[in-house]
Amino acid sequence: MINRLIARIQQTGAPIVVGLDPMMKFIPPQIQEAAFALHGETLEGAAEAIWQYNKGIVDAVCDLIPAVKPQIAMYEQFGVPGVIAFKKTVDYCKEKGLVVIGDVKRGDIGSTSEAYAVGHLGRVQVGQNTCCGFDEDFVTVNPYLGSDGVKPFIKVCREEKKGIFVLVKTSNPSSGELQDKLVDGRPVYELVGEQVAAWGEECMGDSYSYVGAVVGATYPEQGRILRQIMPRAFILVPGYGAQGGRGADLVHFFNRDGLGAIINSSRGIIAAYQQEKYAGYGAANYADASRAAVLDMREDIARALASAGSGR
């Protein structure tokens, strides 16, 4: 799957993942009204609205991008109907040829992580059958419980040729409270980065590992260091756009082969029509605004990489 992700990045020229993180306030009124007309102002109504909204965006951008990253929290907030919309979104994106990164940030003790791994990436045994639960291509994993919380995911990745991104240095302002703490003079995120590199060796694709890392665009200097610590790990980079990361910040997340990172933007793309820059599209054409925002993001990153390439 890491090979497939890389092939799609090369094909599209866009190391971009669109975060499908729907919130009601992003969803154009016409979609909300139609969904509520069907199901009322209920969880089912909300779930229908986010599904229709997602579908519009996916249809508009799927030829431009390699991957999407639905954030499951944004679906769980709508309970069971929301989770059903999550699964429909995963399936639809896969039908459209997109790589699906489930941003689930799961992680638990061994046997429990195994259940998450099986449910999100693998197959579960039911009687004589094996069945797929959510069936994403990648998921994000929280390392707080140590290697026996992560290894069950790696086992399933090896069996299914799927992948994970382990949280190393997250994009949020308070990520440093724990992740930057110094252990023998070195920050926790470096130690976790070393673990990611070690886990990744057990599980290699052609040039990169199935075991990647999450490092926020908002921490470019840490990105540079982690790039060196984990040379074969793909880095999933959130925090571009709405959280403050810019194209120029991203350069050090990439290797000299021009690969090694994939940049996420969520509301910067999916709610583009609410930004001044794309307001001309209007709510009715929200998906076209998202397409324009993807094209701009692709160019911003390409320009940053080109100017860095001539500089380094």
Add this chain to the structure above:
Amino acid sequence: MINRLIARIQQTGAPIVVGLDPMMKFIPPQIQEAAFALHGETLEGAAEAIWQYNKGIVDAVCDLIPAVKPQIAMYEQFGVPGVIAFKKTVDYCKEKGLVVIGDVKRGDIGSTSEAYAVGHLGRVQVGQNTCCGFDEDFVTVNPYLGSDGVKPFIKVCREEKKGIFVLVKTSNPSSGELQDKLVDGRPVYELVGEQVAAWGEECMGDSYSYVGAVVGATYPEQGRILRQIMPRAFILVPGYGAQGGRGADLVHFFNRDGLGAIINSSRGIIAAYQQEKYAGYGAANYADASRAAVLDMREDIARALASAGSGR
């Protein structure tokens, strides 16, 4: 909700939470067969089996215990039908008067943690309505992302009078890889424990805080230290029984008021009939075996607390 949990602990004399963590291998054949007859060997069949299995256990033990802790991974492994079974279990346990601790170990950047908090503990806005998603009473929270990943949960706890248990020192063998790392001579779990104590002050019930902690029974010495660092935090203690924790290990997780901790047992209770000690019940009477195991666990803890009480 922390007041209610404490009241129920005092009423039952059992600082015990039963982990409803169903795995197919625990489920008696007669339940599996009936479920597969209805739905085939499918995710729906598995979900029906875990729901019926849970219901039998809850019916058999609900008068003895204050709370249950369904581990959502064990449901997510069966995809959407599994999540539906999770929600049915939550609702049923609440009907039976049990406090429900959703063991979800969520945690993310601010706006995303807010969605988890809303989905699991609060209400989400849908048009003019507010709707409940999963509606547990407590959830477990992962602190790797720092305070802006935790505070949205605390906000919802304050609004809804619900609670959280933050992972501090988990019960698994590799928990020390990150949690025991020394920062200025002190382990990470102590620093997180201090944060839990500080967060908890913002959100107090009558005698304990809505913000509790998870500390594994397998680490009694760390439990003793953390008990002192977080005097008003309730500690959720996994790892009793199958993971190796014993009654005597639990003493230091409690305060002198005899409160302050609630001990989880999962497979030790729900799959008791598979243990030699309770094998006489047979698979047909699996729920009676669970009841017997709860009674034994209650006595084991009471004995340990009594002998410690006379000693300290």
